[in-house]
Amino acid sequence: MQSRVILDHKQIALIIDRLCYQITETHKDFKEAVLIGVQPRGVDLAERLFDRFKQLFPDYKIPYGKLDITFYRDDFRRSDKAFSPSVTDIEFSIEGKNVLLIDDVLFTGRTIRSALDALLDFGRPNDVELVVLIDRRLQRHVPIQAKYIGKTIDSIISEKVKVFWQDKDGMDKVEIITEPIINVEN
Amino acid sequence: MSALSTKHLLGIKYINTDDIHLILQTAKEFKEVINRPIKKVPSLRDLTIANLFFENSTRTRISFELAQKRLSADVINFSASASSVKKGETLLDTVNNILAMKVDMIVMRHSSVGAPMFLANKIDANIINAGDGTHEHPTQALLDAYSIKEKVGELKGVRVAIIGDIRHSRVALSNIYCLTKMGAEVMLAGPPTLIPKHIESLGVKVTYNVKEALEWCDVANILRIQLERQDIKYFPTLREYALYYGITKEILDSLNKKILIMHPGPINRGVEISSDAADSPQSIILDQVENGVAIRMAIMFLLAGRSFT
Known part of the structure; x- marks a missing residue:
């Protein structure tokens, strides 16, 4: 197993700043905007963005929630994985709001498709925009695109992209992990 | 610790502490779901569940049915008083006939101790014991x-x-x-x-x-x-x-x-x-009573997630 760092903590800090400014550019005073992190890994990015927003724009009040999509997944009963749900915590109404849906890696798009289903059970938002740290652009299974992207990468399916966060994993970095190809022919 | 150790819920005697922890933890998330404006999730939309009540029940039966509907499962209800059981059909025949109509999970209450254990040995569907005589609930x-x-x-x-x-x-x-x-x-x-x-x-x-x-x-x-x-x-x-x-x-x-x-x-x-x-x-x-719906949702969700593989 080989791993390669594609983003280090400096680059991630820059990206978070850039995403904050880009989002601010479209949403101006954040009157109608809400941040929603997708459980479990999207919440880490959402929290970082939320904290940075508070530092950059202390006057804006942005509601922030967490959304768990376990019960909405389309691979339930279709894969060997066992699913354990995380907390959903949305203390505000999303009716008519501009939702910024936040996840760490956009890959097949199926997680976000499930997240949209889950989100709509809380009301009808005015619009939903997707924020991701990494966009693996070549492997989409459903027609879903992110509006705010930290970094776009080209990777193959057998590779894994892992995001590490300071709070949880001890450091900020993004790695591509490649499983060695084993030739079984004699 | 993210899958149950058992295919059926026949009694607490037959599950371990990890199973109990997992069920309680999953139920907590379902309790949040049933307090939303839209209390329904699509998890079990491809499942059909039969509620077989050979003994009277109000709470448990309504609770199971609500839990199933909130998981988007299809539900059929059966009560012994209005069925062919009165005509002398055996338990195994009744259940096999229902399963022949492609039912994935059985929730059963029966007045005989061990009835769900007997069925678990004979059939493939997941079985949830909703009370067997004076034995377990x-x-x-x-x-x-x-x-x-x-x-x-x-x-x-x-x-x-x-x-x-x-x-x-x-x-x-x-x-x-x-x-x-x-x-x-x-x-x-x-x-x-x-x-x-x-x-x-x-x-x-x-x-x-x-x-x-x-x-x-x-x-x-x-x-x-x-x-x-x-x-x-x-x-x-x-x-x-x-x-x-x-x-x-x-x-x-x-x-x-x-x-x-x-x-x-x-x-x-x-x-x-x-x-x-x-x-x-x-x-x-x-x-x-409120928690009962969340617990039953958790149990059916976990049993269903396990059975596919």
């Missing part, structure tokens, strides 16, 4: 454990008194297994005729003095006198039972602490518990 024990954990914070070290008709109660037996597995202490109280001999071997204390149990415990789970299962007289009159073993507001107020009052329902007001005690702020009887 696992979903009730799990929702009781959840309700205690929700109010007290944890189960380890909590003192729970189970009071009343222990002999005929499947709720009592499942609760004993569940609470002792989770590290809680259990004391049984009631008339000597209604407490089975040697039940101490399950790791519980026994007393025939209700006041003593109430003074000892943090939580009192009060059981109904099951007259329908009593073939002989176990005590002289209901009035005498109420006098010696009934829980009243006065007894609760005479204790030097506030204990939680639970009851699996249906309540016989004025017999095992008085109205003012059942409706007091200490009572979490209606919380139990």
